[in-house]
Amino acid sequence: MSKSAVDVAMVGIAVGPAAIAGVGFATPYWGLAFTVGGGVAGGTIALVSQRFGAEAYDQLGQAVRSSVVLVLALTLPITAVFWYYPHALISLVSNDPEAIAYGAAYLQLVGLGIPFAGLNLIGSRTFVGMDDAWTPMVVRAGGAGANILLNAVLIFGLDMGVVGAALGTVLANVVVTAAFAAGLGAGRLPRMGAFPTSVDPAGRYLHGETLRDLTTIGLPVLGTRFVWTVAEFPMLAIVDVFGQDTVAAYVIARRIWGLMNTPGWGFGLAASSLVGQELGTGSEDRAETYGREIVRFSVATYLVAAGVVAVFAEPIVLGFADDPADLSVPIAVSLVHAACLAVLFQGVSTTAAGALEASGDTRWPFYSQLLGMFGLAIPLAYLGAVGLAVPSPGTVPIVGVVVPGVTIPPLGLWGLYLAFLAETAVPAVINYSRFATGRWKVISREYRPEPSEADD
Secondary structure: OHHHHHHHHHHHHHOOHHHHHHHHHHHHHHOHHHHHHHHHHHHHHHHHHHHHHOOOHHHHHHHHHHHHHHHHHHHHHHHHHHHHOHHHHHHOOOOOHHHHHHHHHHHHHHHHHHHHHHHHHHHHHHHHHOOOOHHHHHHHHHHHHHHHHHHHHHHHHOOOHHHHHHHHHHHHHHHHHHHHHHHHHHOEEOOOEEOOOOOOOOOOOOOHHHHHHHHHHHHHHHHHHHHHHHHHHHHHHHHHHHOHHHHHHHHHHHHHHHHHOHHHHHHHHHHHHHHHHHHHOOOHHHHHHHHHHHHHHHHHHHHHHHHHHHHOHHHHHHOOOOOOOOOHHHHHHHHHHHHHHHHHHHHHHHHHHHHHHHHOOOHHHHHHHHHHHHHHHHHHHHHHHHOEEEOOOOOOEEOOEEOOOEEEOOOOHHHHHHHHHHHHHHHHHHHHHHHHHOHHHHHHOOOOOOHHHHHO
16 A cells, blocks of 8 residues: 555655546556455465464465466456556546546556566465464565655656656565565575475466365455456546546545555454464354454554544645645545545454455455445445436336436535445445354355365
8 A cells, every 4th residue: 555655645746736646547457456466365365374273284385376376367467458558548537638648657567566466465465374464564564665765766866757656666566576485485584584384386386176265265355356446447537527636636535545544454364364263273253253353453443543644634645745735635635534434434344354254255245345336435426526417207217106307416525525435334334244143154164174184
């Protein structure tokens, strides 16, 4: 998340609102790396955590190798499409020529980093599944630091603008991928000590049963992330109706929301790892206790973070724009305040989804995200931009009932405020309700290693 925020902040200062909008239009496409990689990694952490808990280390290594094959097979074609058709893709979101030019230049180059970003997710989820969240934090934080330094040199030193931001992101992802590969292969990293186990890079990669399990668990996870990523396209197209200043403000607010949401990644992964490990040993009640406690801790943490950001919203927004008189600043501040409320529900949603993913019960987070984004968030944003005009009575029959003519004037920015809230509140209610049923415990039994396999 910091890489995306750094790109937006630095190009905003160096180039201006048009560059922010361009990078913002390209960001959903870059998000496909996390959609595809995160989908496969959802299966990875479920299999790794259960096998680690059962000490079935050979099966753990197989899960990692098969995940690598799957994520490369899915991401390399995406990279090719972004390289050859960047202008056409950005033009689907906006008709602003200046923003399209910046967005296409950024997308073409940053697409080269998509396979590496997907592999990074596999690497980090593998470590977290092995009860080691420290190593991926250090490695990926190092990548984030490298991205900042590279961006500073490329954007400001070499005056490469959005191209420099894209190149910095790609190179930082390559560095992180190399570190994960070296560490998992050797079973250790310098100054990090030995890891619980290593992954033999010369082992088998194409294993039918493991690939089937990864696909079965990962497809709904991929679908969940795909819904969120795909929804960004119509959302940005709707926001584009408000004008370039509102687009820039919305992009800034989304980056700040993303940074506020970073604890959720940790809590979600903690739920996946700890719940999965307990399920691997057959301790279903203890797995449920972990899930509930992590949700509570998550909400408390989000409450503190949202309160701090709400108080300091304006100076935080000014970190993305060098001119306080910029018209996008007050709009961004108001959107950040809405995001502070919405992010509280995200804490519940992400953590409950993490526990469900550990068990292999990944369909309900997909359903909840689909309903939240396309059922409420996008329609509310549309009402904010253009309102609604239903034809006169007698022209729109629904199940034999004639809908009367109705006109709803545009809600303005309130549509965007409510959209922020809807996209997190709906998944929070649905995901936690599913967790409370306990049905996920039964589903997890289909993916646990057999006792005989765990003893090998």
